[in-house]
Amino acid sequence: MLIDLHTHSNISDGTQRPRELIRAAAAAGVDVLALTDHDQTTGWEEARNAAADLGVGFVPGMEITCHASVGGSVHMLSYLHDPHYQPLLDVLDVTRTSRESRAQRIVGLLAEDYPISWELVQEHTQPGSTVGRPHIADALVSVGVVINRDEAFSSMLSSRSRYYVSHPAVDAVDAVRLVLEAGGVPVFAHPMASVRGRVVPAEYFEQLIEAGLAGLEIHHRDNSVTGKKFLTDLARKHDLIVTGSSDYHGAGKPNRLGENSTDPAMLQRILSAGTGSMASI
Numbered sequence: 001m002l003i004d005l006h007t008h009s010n011i012s013d014g015t016q017r018p019r020e021l022i023r024a025a026a027a028a029g030v031d032v033l034a035l036t037d038h039d040q041t042t043g044w045e046e047a048r049n050a051a052a053d054l055g056v057g058f059v060p061g062m063e064i065t066c067h068a069s070v071g072g073s074v075h076m077l078s079y080l081h082d083p084h085y086q087p088l089l090d091v092l093d094v095t096r097t098s099r100e101s102r103a104q105r106i107v108g109l110l111a112e113d114y115p116i117s118w119e120l121v122q123e124h125t126q127p128g129s130t131v132g133r134p135h136i137a138d139a140l141v142s143v144g145v146v147i148n149r150d151e152a153f154s155s156m157l158s159s160r161s162r163y164y165v166s167h168p169a170v171d172a173v174d175a176v177r178l179v180l181e182a183g184g185v186p187v188f189a190h191p192m193a194s195v196r197g198r199v200v201p202a203e204y205f206e207q208l209i210e211a212g213l214a215g216l217e218i219h220h221r222d223n224s225v226t227g228k229k230f231l232t233d234l235a236r237k238h239d240l241i242v243t244g245s246s247d248y249h250g251a252g253k254p255n256r257l258g259e260n261s262t263d264p265a266m267l268q269r270i271l272s273a274g275t276g277s278m279a280s281i
């Protein structure tokens with residue numbers, strides 16, 4: 001069983017619409033796929049229908065952009081939550097609105113040195129999708145400033161760049177609580193992704209676990225080898241769910257569908273714990 005529980009469509013910063021993503025998953029031999037766009041769930045319906053047509057199992061999910069009180073950014077996956085739970089929708093609205101004004105500020109700074117405009121970025125963003133630096137990267141690629149997203153992220157879009165602007169987001173401990181209240185299953189995405197920058201300290205994991213964190217995404221290409229060892233010990237100590245996934249973004253990243261997979265017994269635990277929406281397996 002190939003079970004991939006972390007993927008993006010163009011509802012956020014993936015490059016394929018949900019139906020195309022499901023088609024690609026079927027072609028890659030994925031048996032069960034979760035759609036986990038950043039900060040919204042509007043791709044669920046199309047993905048669920050396509051999955052039913054193509055015989056792929058579907059788990060509704062989302063990746064919530066969060067701030068850690070100890071500093072830094074945390075991505076929290078949520079599976080099977082109620083997509084209409086208003087307190088969660090309220091914080092997601094704030095995040096998406098501030099992502100938009102933050103992207104405009106980044107573009108404003110970049111425009112002083114590069115031939116880029118907010119209109120151009122919008123041409124590379126599906127209307128209604130969660131905007132992020134990848135869309136700005138696509139605009140930069142289109143005018144030949146960089147060759148791909150990766151080059152943009154290692155230069156002008158890096159968090160250390162002088163063009164970088166941050167944005168407010170929900171506190172990660174609050175996100176865990178909100179996901180649980182919405183009947184969802186909170187899983188910490190790529191928790192030891194040191195390649196992306198700072199990771200949170202060990203004590204912070206205990207805070208998230210105390211709040212009800214259900215799982216850790218251990219098998220992810222961005223987690224360091226020592227980080228995976230730490231996470232494996234932590235999962236064993238607290239009997240947490242362990243997942244493995246691709247974090248596929250279509251043509252936006254080299255990550256391949258099904259490059260990491262989740263154990264069927266762990267999927268079963270997610271399916272048993274989630275009560276806010278239905279999987280179609």
Ligand code: AMP
Binds near residue numbers: 149153154253
């Ligand atoms: P943002 O949410 O706007 O801060 O941008 C971060 C997003 O950019 C993450 O969700 C990643 O999927 C994506 N990203 C980060 N690094 C890279 C990279 N090197 N190449 C392509 N996409 C990236």
Ligand code: FE
Binds near residue numbers: 038
């Ligand atoms: Fe992304």
Ligand code: FE
Binds near residue numbers: 189
């Ligand atoms: Fe992420």
Ligand code: ZN
Binds near residue numbers: 006008063247
């Ligand atoms: Zn992701």
